[in-house]
Amino acid sequence: MFEEQQLRSYLTFDRPSWSRLRNSVPLTLTEGELQGLRGINEAISLEEVRDTYLPLSRLVNLYVKSRQDRRKVTGEFLGHSHKIPFFIGIAGSVAVGKSTTARILQALLDRWSEHPKVALVTTDGFLYPNAELKKRDIMHRKGFPESYDVRTLIKFMADVKAGQRQVKAPVYSHVTYDIMPNQHRVVDQPDILILEGLNVLQANPTDDAGVRRFVSDYLDFSIYVDAEIEQLEQWYIQRFLTFRKGAFSDPNSYFNHYANLNDEEAVRVAREIWRSINLVNLKDNILHTRNKADLILHKGASHRMEQVLLRH
Ligand SMILES: Nc1ncnc2c1ncn2[C@@H]1O[C@H](COP(=O)(O)OP(=O)(O)O)[C@@H](O)[C@H]1O
Numbered sequence: 001m002f003e004e005q006q007l008r009s010y011l012t013f014d015r016p017s018w019s020r021l022r023n024s025v026p027l028t029l030t031e032g033e034l035q036g037l038r039g040i041n042e043a044i045s046l047e048e049v050r051d052t053y054l055p056l057s058r059l060v061n062l063y064v065k066s067r068q069d070r071r072k073v074t075g076e077f078l079g080h081s082h083k084i085p086f087f088i089g090i091a092g093s094v095a096v097g098k099s100t101t102a103r104i105l106q107a108l109l110d111r112w113s114e115h116p117k118v119a120l121v122t123t124d125g126f127l128y129p130n131a132e133l134k135k136r137d138i139m140h141r142k143g144f145p146e147s148y149d150v151r152t153l154i155k156f157m158a159d160v161k162a163g164q165r166q167v168k169a170p171v172y173s174h175v176t177y178d179i180m181p182n183q184h185r186v187v188d189q190p191d192i193l194i195l196e197g198l199n200v201l202q203a204n205p206t207d208d209a210g211v212r213r214f215v216s217d218y219l220d221f222s223i224y225v226d227a228e229i230e231q232l233e234q235w236y237i238q239r240f241l242t243f244r245k246g247a248f249s250d251p252n253s254y255f256n257h258y259a260n261l262n263d264e265e266a267v268r269v270a271r272e273i274w275r276s277i278n279l280v281n282l283k284d285n286i287l288h289t290r291n292k293a294d295l296i297l298h299k300g301a302s303h304r305m306e307q308v309l310l311r312h
């Protein structure tokens with residue numbers, strides 16, 4: 001699973017040893033609040049929140065506090081200070097549970113008194129709209145490095161980091177399978193920004209000026225959500241089937257024509273999309289970014305955390 005050399009850069013925790021690091025942080029979410037966090041077809045348990053995500057939120061909280069303390073020192077030295085948001089990146093394959101992890105972490109971090117404002121943005125909003133992907137003949141490469149408007153993504157990061165007010169991020173819809181025209185998510189001087197997407201640890205293609213830009217240059221802490229490939233395929237198909245029952249039956253859905261497929265046909269279609277697009281992307285462009293992460297969250301069956309690796 002992990003290479004020997006890779007393991008040497010990390011401290012390794014099994015489930016019991018990681019969960020003990022919660023160190024009496026109270027379980028701050030009720031079952032009712034948890035419901036609000038659940039994405040489609042999810043069965044995330046309170047046990048998982050307690051054992052996996054509370055220790056994670058405690059660790060991140062300590063990093064944020066240490067950053068805030070250091071800024072105070074610089075402020076004292078300079079005689080003035082300003083707020084700089086702490087950036088967290090969450091990477092990993094399509095369907096591994098990045099957005100679920102991001103939303104749980106957001107909710108948990110929101111509850112620490114030191115940083116009340118936690119914003120969450122997904123990099124799929126920075127995909128080129130379908131019209132542009134078609135123009136470039138890369139519709140079948142959605143999610144690959146060349147399908148993102150990296151310049152706009154980097155500008156967004158730089159603007160938020162610089163403390164600009166009301167910075168807008170475009171929004172992607174899994175229902176229309178496209179960027180939502182005239183819709184934005186507004187980020188207004190958060191204490192923490194969580195940026196979630198399969199490309200956050202990638203080296204991007206060079207831009208027109210020949211410059212290669214890295215989203216990771218802006219990150220203060222990065223997480224790679226990891227699972228075995230067979231598991232990922234299963235989760236992707238499962239999510240596709242759930243979408244088919246709900247969102248795909250919406251007449252505005254790009255996949256509306258799949259709504260009437262029987263289960264067997266739907267599984268075949270989902271597996272084909274997974275194998276021809278997302279699996280190729282995982283192998284070519286995502287998996288190798290795993291060893292850049294500060295923390296790797298490895299999940300097994302039923303999305304249960306099995307191992308956590310924390311960079312020395
Ligand atoms: N911790 C979890 N427990 C149970 N189901 C989960 C968990 N995380 C993700 N899932 C499910 O796995 C699928 C993929 O999760 P999602 O967060 O949409 O992934 P991503 O953002 O990486 O594409 C979804 O069907 C989601 O409901």
Ligand SMILES: CC(C)(COP(=O)(O)O)[C@@H](O)C(=O)NCCC(=O)O
Nearest residue numbers: 093094095124142143198273277278
């Ligand atoms: C929009 C995405 C690239 C982003 O993935 P996610 O943020 O859900 O992990 C992906 O969901 C996608 O649409 N991939 C292209 C092939 C497919 O239809 O699954």
